[in-house]
Structure formats: C-alpha cells, structure tokens
Amino acid sequence: MRLAPVSFIKIVSVILSASLLSACGFHLRGDYSIPEELGTLSLTSYDQYSTFTRMMKSQLRVNEVNVVPPSEDVPNLHIVGEGLRERNLSLYQNTTAAEKELTFTATYRVTIPDVGDKTFSTSVSRSYLENPLTALAKSVERDMIEDEMRQFATDQIIRQMARLRSDIKAGHVLTQEELNSFDEQVNGNSQEIESTE
Incomplete structure (x- = not known):
C-alpha cells in the first residue's frame, strides 16, 4: 500500500x-462589515492629493466600497484634517531627545442623505528611539512609522463607519442617549433569542 x-x-x-x-462565521482581522447603505460613497478631502487621502481611498476599495464622484444622493466621507504631533519621552545626558512619541490624528465627517452627518476623529500613537549618530536611518524609520500610523488610522475609520448602522436604521443621526437605548434594545433582543433556544 502506497502512502499519499x-x-x-x-x-x-x-x-x-x-x-x-x-462555516463558523470566522472573518479575518480587518474584515469589517460596512453597512450596505455605505457600499457606494464619495470621498472628499481638504487635500485630495495627500498621502492619507490616497491611503483612505485604497482602504475603501479593499473593503469593497465603490468610490464615486460626489453627488447629493450619494453618502460622502470627507476628511476634514489630519495632523502629526511629537513629544519627547526621554532624554540623553546631554539633553538631546532619546525617545520620541508621534501621534497622528485625523478628523472626518460622514454624510448620509436623508439621515444626516456625523463627525469623528481618530488618533494613533507610536514611539521610537532617536539616535543622532544615525540621523539618515532614523529619518527613513520615522517616515515608515508615519505611513504605518496613517494606514492604521484608515483601518480605524473603516471600523467606525461600521458603527453607523444604528443611525441608518433609525433614519437620523442618533444622540448619545438614543444610541445607548438602541444598544440596550439590541442586547435585550439577542438575550431573548438565546433564552428561547
């Protein structure tokens, strides 16, 4: 008998x-369910040619969102602004920075026709060691860290857009109280279903 x-x-x-x-409903990390109503949307930005805007457009396409030109009857994702901040975390003995923290912040607004608009912000922080003897290498490393932070911010935006499902279902932008009530109602319904099984 031969073995396979x-x-x-x-x-x-x-x-x-x-x-x-x-079969068990497992999804790979990064697979977020964007509401069907946002399956086609337009992307506008304070700077259409910025690296972050290009990354956001690419991330939408990866998540199978059809990006179309702006129109009144099409949902819109508008990048209001982005910023990068740095602060010193530690110093060498000669008082030059030894470790720095970078924080990337992006603000954006999602507008859904007949529902309203909602403004969000997201931020990502990273730290890195600063070495004055290898300035060129550290400059390249910093550029890579900044791009990584922008990419992570686009992931967070996709996750936050998935939370708009409750606003769309309600037909208007929910206040915090309405959102809490909606969450309680959804949790109550799921507990009822579990108890009947």
Whole structure:
C-alpha cells in the first residue's frame, strides 16, 4: 500500500481548515462589515492629493466600497484634517531627545442623505528611539512609522463607519442617549433569542 504524498495531505488539511473556519462565521482581522447603505460613497478631502487621502481611498476599495464622484444622493466621507504631533519621552545626558512619541490624528465627517452627518476623529500613537549618530536611518524609520500610523488610522475609520448602522436604521443621526437605548434594545433582543433556544 502506497502512502499519499505529504504535499497532498497538507493541501487537504488547509482546505478542510478553511472550510471549517468559514462555516463558523470566522472573518479575518480587518474584515469589517460596512453597512450596505455605505457600499457606494464619495470621498472628499481638504487635500485630495495627500498621502492619507490616497491611503483612505485604497482602504475603501479593499473593503469593497465603490468610490464615486460626489453627488447629493450619494453618502460622502470627507476628511476634514489630519495632523502629526511629537513629544519627547526621554532624554540623553546631554539633553538631546532619546525617545520620541508621534501621534497622528485625523478628523472626518460622514454624510448620509436623508439621515444626516456625523463627525469623528481618530488618533494613533507610536514611539521610537532617536539616535543622532544615525540621523539618515532614523529619518527613513520615522517616515515608515508615519505611513504605518496613517494606514492604521484608515483601518480605524473603516471600523467606525461600521458603527453607523444604528443611525441608518433609525433614519437620523442618533444622540448619545438614543444610541445607548438602541444598544440596550439590541442586547435585550439577542438575550431573548438565546433564552428561547
């Protein structure tokens, strides 16, 4: 009796694992469910050519959002502004900065026709070591950290947009009290369903 090749067994086990994971509703990290009403939207920005705007447009496409030109009857994501702040966390003995913290902040507004608009902000912080003897390498490292922070901010924006489902269902932008009430109602319904099973 001949044994099956090892590569065949690996392929079968990968396919079996993938089918089991997809059957239980598992989603890969980064797979956020944007409401269907935001499946097509326009993207505007204070600076259409900024790195962050380009990254945001790319992130929307990755999440299967159809980006179209602005129109009155199409939801809009408007990047209001972005900023980068730095502060010293520690110093060398000669009082030059040894460790710095960078904070990237982005503010944006989502406008949904017949519902309203809501303004959000998101921020990402990273720290890195500053070494005056390797200034060029540290400059390249800092650029990479800034791009990583921008990319992480686009992920956060996608997650925050997924929270607009309750506003869309209500037909208007919910106040904080209405949002809390909506969350309690949803949690109550899910507990009732669990108790009947």
